[in-house]
Amino acid sequence: MVLKYQSLDIGNQSQFKQIKTLVDNDLSEPYSVWVYRFFLNNWPGLTYIVIDTELEEEKNVIGCIICKNELHRNTRRRGYIGMLVVNNEYRGQGIAKNLVKTAINKMKNEQCDEIMLETEVSNTIAIKLYENMGFLKMKRLFRYYLNEGDAYRLILPLTEKSCIRSTFLGDASIDI
Amino acid sequence: MFKNYPNNDELIDVTDIFKNLGKNLKEPTIIKASYFDLFEGTRSLEVENARLDSTLIHLTEIEKNFNCNAIIGDENDLEVQLDNIISISDRLLRNVISWLNNYQTLPTTILSCTYVEHILLASEKSHKIEPLSTGNELYDKTLSGLCIGICYFGKFVLHLMKSGVLMEEEDLNFNFMGLDFLTFQESSKEVLELLEESLTYLDTLENGKKQYLKDFIRITICLVHIEETCTTYSTDLKFLNELAELGEKYNSIEVLTSDVPEGSFSMGIQKRMSNQYPPRKLVNVTNNYSGYKDMAMDIKRVLLIHEEKSALEMLQFSYYFGNLQQRHVLARGIFSLFFMRDNLTILGKYKMPDFVIMQLNEFSLTGCTSSIENLTPEQKLFLEPVLEEATKVLLEFYQNFTQNNCRIRQGYNRQLLLWDSLQAQFENAETLLEQNGVINVVSNEPVVTYFPYSLWAYFQKVTLMIDFVLKGFDLEIYQPYETFAMYYFVYYLTYKREYALRSVQQFIEKKIHSIQAMNKKIKKLKTVEKKEALKVQYKKLMETVMPSLQRNKQYLNFLTLRNTITKSLSLCQFVQFGVLKSYGIIDNHSSSISEFIDHELIHKLRFKSFSSIGVPELPTYEIFESTLKEFTLSEPNLDSKVSNTIGFVNKECTKTIESLDSILQAIKAGDNNGTMLTGSRLIKEDALKHYEQLKYSCQDIQKNIVTLTKKINVISERPLSEHFKVILKFSDNGSSFFPLLSLEDKTKID
Ligand SMILES: CC(C)(COP(=O)(O)OP(=O)(O)OC[C@H]1O[C@@H](n2cnc3c(N)ncnc32)[C@H](O)[C@@H]1OP(=O)(O)O)[C@@H](O)C(=O)NCCC(=O)NCCS
Numbered sequence: 001m002v003l004k005y006q007s008l009d010i011g012n013q014s015q016f017k018q019i020k021t022l023v024d025n026d027l028s029e030p031y032s033v034w035v036y037r038f039f040l041n042n043w044p045g046l047t048y049i050v051i052d053t054e055l056e057e058e059k060n061v062i063g064c065i066i067c068k069n070e071l072h073r074n075t076r077r078r079g080y081i082g083m084l085v086v087n088n089e090y091r092g093q094g095i096a097k098n099l100v101k102t103a104i105n106k107m108k109n110e111q112c113d114e115i116m117l118e119t120e121v122s123n124t125i126a127i128k129l130y131e132n133m134g135f136l137k138m139k140r141l142f143r144y145y146l147n148e149g150d151a152y153r154l155i156l157p158l159t160e161k162s163c164i165r166s167t168f169l170g171d172a173s174i175d176i
Numbered sequence: 177m178f179k180n181y182p183n184n185d186e187l188i189d190v191t192d193i194f195k196n197l198g199k200n201l202k203e204p205t206i207i208k209a210s211y212f213d214l215f216e217g218t219r220s221l222e223v224e225n226a227r228l229d230s231t232l233i234h235l236t237e238i239e240k241n242f243n244c245n246a247i248i249g250d251e252n253d254l255e256v257q258l259d260n261i262i263s264i265s266d267r268l269l270r271n272v273i274s275w276l277n278n279y280q281t282l283p284t285t286i287l288s289c290t291y292v293e294h295i296l297l298a299s300e301k302s303h304k305i306e307p308l309s310t311g312n313e314l315y316d317k318t319l320s321g322l323c324i325g326i327c328y329f330g331k332f333v334l335h336l337m338k339s340g341v342l343m344e345e346e347d348l349n350f351n352f353m354g355l356d357f358l359t360f361q362e363s364s365k366e367v368l369e370l371l372e373e374s375l376t377y378l379d380t381l382e383n384g385k386k387q388y389l390k391d392f393i394r395i396t397i398c399l400v401h402i403e404e405t406c407t408t409y410s411t412d413l414k415f416l417n418e419l420a421e422l423g424e425k426y427n428s429i430e431v432l433t434s435d436v437p438e439g440s441f442s443m444g445i446q447k448r449m450s451n452q453y454p455p456r457k458l459v460n461v462t463n464n465y466s467g468y469k470d471m472a473m474d475i476k477r478v479l480l481i482h483e484e485k486s487a488l489e490m491l492q493f494s495y496y497f498g499n500l501q502q503r504h505v506l507a508r509g510i511f512s513l514f515f516m517r518d519n520l521t522i523l524g525k526y527k528m529p530d531f532v533i534m535q536l537n538e539f540s541l542t543g544c545t546s547s548i549e550n551l552t553p554e555q556k557l558f559l560e561p562v563l564e565e566a567t568k569v570l571l572e573f574y575q576n577f578t579q580n581n582c583r584i585r586q587g588y589n590r591q592l593l594l595w596d597s598l599q600a601q602f603e604n605a606e607t608l609l610e611q612n613g614v615i616n617v618v619s620n621e622p623v624v625t626y627f628p629y630s631l632w633a634y635f636q637k638v639t640l641m642i643d644f645v646l647k648g649f650d651l652e653i654y655q656p657y658e659t660f661a662m663y664y665f666v667y668y669l670t671y672k673r674e675y676a677l678r679s680v681q682q683f684i685e686k687k688i689h690s691i692q693a694m695n696k697k698i699k700k701l702k703t704v705e706k707k708e709a710l711k712v713q714y715k716k717l718m719e720t721v722m723p724s725l726q727r728n729k730q731y732l733n734f735l736t737l738r739n740t741i742t743k744s745l746s747l748c749q750f751v752q753f754g755v756l757k758s759y760g761i762i763d764n765h766s767s768s769i770s771e772f773i774d775h776e777l778i779h780k781l782r783f784k785s786f787s788s789i790g791v792p793e794l795p796t797y798e799i800f801e802s803t804l805k806e807f808t809l810s811e812p813n814l815d816s817k818v819s820n821t822i823g824f825v826n827k828e829c830t831k832t833i834e835s836l837d838s839i840l841q842a843i844k845a846g847d848n849n850g851t852m853l854t855g856s857r858l859i860k861e862d863a864l865k866h867y868e869q870l871k872y873s874c875q876d877i878q879k880n881i882v883t884l885t886k887k888i889n890v891i892s893e894r895p896l897s898e899h900f901k902v903i904l905k906f907s908d909n910g911s912s913f914f915p916l917l918s919l920e921d922k923t924k925i926d
Contacts, residue, residue, distance in 0.1 A: 041206050131655060164788070167788070
């Protein structure tokens with residue numbers, strides 16, 4: 001098995017479809033095509049896929065990470081991991097870890113002050129993965145997901161700005 | 177289907193326009209309204225996507241053609257008809273609980289009942305209640321009454337949501353599918369009449385099964401009455417007691433849930449009506465009648481606050497009500513509206529500004545020269561704007577206790593800043609008052625003065641800081657390696673809080689003393705007039721101020737003891753951490769290796785909430801580090817040092833258990849022992865439970881530290897971190913604010 005990590009080719013419809021199927025099968029939330037388009041079209045450089053080169057092109061995407069990068073309250077730059085999935089048969093080989101690392105490094109280069117994400121409280125595998133990379137659980141969100149589970153919001157700090165409330169970075173409203 | 181749906185001749189074909197405009201779009205273009213962000217997007221639907229398109233829901237022929245105005249089965253067979261109506265009513269009532277207690281959606285619970293949908297549509301059309309018209313009274317009176325009663329209750333729940341106390345989707349789902357929930361029905365009178373009529377009709381039947389239906393109608397009547405807690409602010413417990421009793425009765429009775437007639441419950445409404453949500457399967461209800469009891473008990477608890485006799489009781493009530501466990505969603509909503517009323521009063525008794533002064537008087541303001549009633553109109557101008565601000569902050573503080581568990585912690589986080597700013601504003605006002613000669617003297621040499629307003633804000637702020645950190649344990653936010661920093665910080669804050677409490681105590685003691693000294697002074701005075709004048713003053717103070725001061729003193733005794741308990745428990749927690757660190761089993765940093773881990777930055781992020789607070793100052797990262805070093809033991813004689821530490825923790829816990837016992841006794845005795853005022857009369861059970869849990873935690877810690885060291889001593893190879901992993905363990909009876917640092921065998925888990 002030869003795996004290839006690469007960023008998304010936004011013009012490639014097959015990749016788009018495969019990403020959607022991969023995520024639809026594994027994340028509990030059903031997302032509309034709009035959500036994928038929102039991430040992929042706005043930040044094509046922040047979606048990475050893993051390809052098993054030994055498979056046919058229409059079904060060779062076996063993992064993906066989908067991110068965005070925005071200014072939060074006009075004060076700090078926040079990277080956000082929207083989705084991360086590895087095909088069931090390829091798990092436990094460090095693929096997710098590689099994907100997360102690649103994406104974080106990219107967002108770091110784009111001057112992000114922090115990386116944020118949400119994951120279900122019951123998803124111990126994902127929590128462990130992120131915590132081991134330095135993410136901190138900041139809040140618990142009550143019944144955050146449509147399937148009724150609570151979620152955690154996790155943040156990885158990359159600069160000092162991440163550790164100061166946005167109110168004191170120049171935003172007038174209170175950051176909660 | 178949709179309101180004001182246009183006729184065909186009013187529609188135009190836009191296909192060509194659409195295609196033409198689309199031609200010019202480049203591949204990555206997204207068309208969206210400006211407000212449409214990711215949040216909106218994650219809730220958007222997609223045509224032809226089975227998980228997101230409710231028009232793709234498959235309905236059976238029976239579901240499609242279900243006629244709500246037709247009798248199901250042999251209409252002359254009473255037994256059959258009773259079974260039909262019992263099973264439908266039973267399922268509907270269980271659905272109410274699935275909706276409210278188990279957070280299921282409205283369309284998969286109440287609105288999945290085809291009769292409910294039918295009645296709501298028909299009623300909306302004719303703008304009046306429209307029962308079923310099958311010609312059979314079991315349908316037309318009983319089932320109709322039940323559906324209409326539940327919808328009327330739904331209208332009340334909607335009112336709670338619209339008042340902003342409950343969060344849509346999070347606390348409750350009210351996806352009403354574009355239906356009108358009897359908003360035209362101004363009072364419950366007609367609904368209750370219908371339900372009463374149904375009871376009268378059921379009495380005429382000669383079949384034992386009618387009792388089920390009578391009880392179901394009674395449950396519905398109780399639900400309809402719940403709104404009175406927020407309309408007339410009724411504190412009559414009759415219906416809540418009945419609801420609890422019926423809930424308990426039916427919890428142990430198997431009714432006919434599995435036999436509902438096909439089509440009477442269906443996903444149909446999700447397909448037919450205006451639906452902005454993805455399709456969802458119906459909830460398979462199991463016996464959940466005890467949920468009615470839970471709901472009724474929590475609402476009853478809320479209404480007790482009406483019996484308060486002091487601001488202290490209101491404060492303690494809210495704290496034990498909200499901070500310790502999440503209450504039923506309706507109870508939380510009702511609490512907010514019942515406590516802070518539409519007419520801008522607290523419980524209909526106190527105006528908002530008076531409420532703030534009442535709270536202040538319970539803590540630090542009694543007997544002060546700067547009490548508002550002692551000030552001139554000009555002096556009042558310094559304080560009034562700040563008191564106005566304080567009203568807002570205080571109301572938000574109370575409101576926070578009605579939120580769900582997770583939001584309460586976020587509320588604390590937000591409020592830190594509000595109280596911090598309030599403290600600064602009070603400080604300014606009090607400085608100006610001092611400059612104008614309004615001085616509260618604690619001692620003359622050296623001159624020590626006292627700022628009762630800012631001290632109160634400071635005390636509140638530090639308490640919120642502590643509660644914020646401890647709530648993080650309750651919500652399982654922290655990793656084991658963070659426990660040292662979190663408990664050390666709480667310990668540090670309890671010191672600051674102790675200092676604030678001592679300042680108030682000193683002032684009160686001084687005040688009590690000076691009033692008592694007046695008596696001696698009277699004897700020494702020479703002239704009768706002067707004697708008389710001082711006597712009058714003395715008598716007045718003894719009658720008015722002295723009892724309040726004594727009360728404050730007792731309350732402070734309680735606060736001080738409570739503070740010491742938090743301090744000792746936190747100390748024991750981080751001392752245990754020190755022991756584990758001494759053996760290399762844990763460190764105060766993440767043990768994993770990653771290029772992104774910056775220990776100091778992670779620490780700073782964790783303490784982000786406090787970094788902007790000037791007083792009390794957040795200890796630096798270096799202080800956290802060096803403090804842990806102080807608590808880390810090393811060779812030589814490591815084992816004997818550890819055994820000394822065990823002795824210390826043991827003693828600290830024993831002392832804390834004694835303190836807890838005296839609080840427990842004071843609560844049990846209704847604060848009648850003369851030394852301590854806990855203010856917990858109205859929420860005794862919950863307060864007792866809280867301190868019992870803390871007591872268990874002390875006992876657990878005593879056992880835990882022995883277990884830890886025994887486990888460690890068995891293993892001779894090092895490093896011990898290869899053998900053990902530290903986990904935070906929540907014991908059944910202990911407090912979730914102080915989970916145990918336990919050792920888990922690594923070989924067992926891997
Ligand atoms: C979470 C997920 C992406 C992990 O993918 P993966 O490629 O198997 O993960 P990796 O092999 O890179 O493992 C990374 C870390 O995850 C954790 N992990 C992975 N599998 C685990 C398992 N079965 N049990 C416990 N931890 C596990 C470990 O911490 C591991 O690090 P380690 O090997 O150094 O201990 C994958 O399980 C998945 O697609 N799950 C469904 C979708 C999902 O939950 N996504 C995350 C939501 S944001």
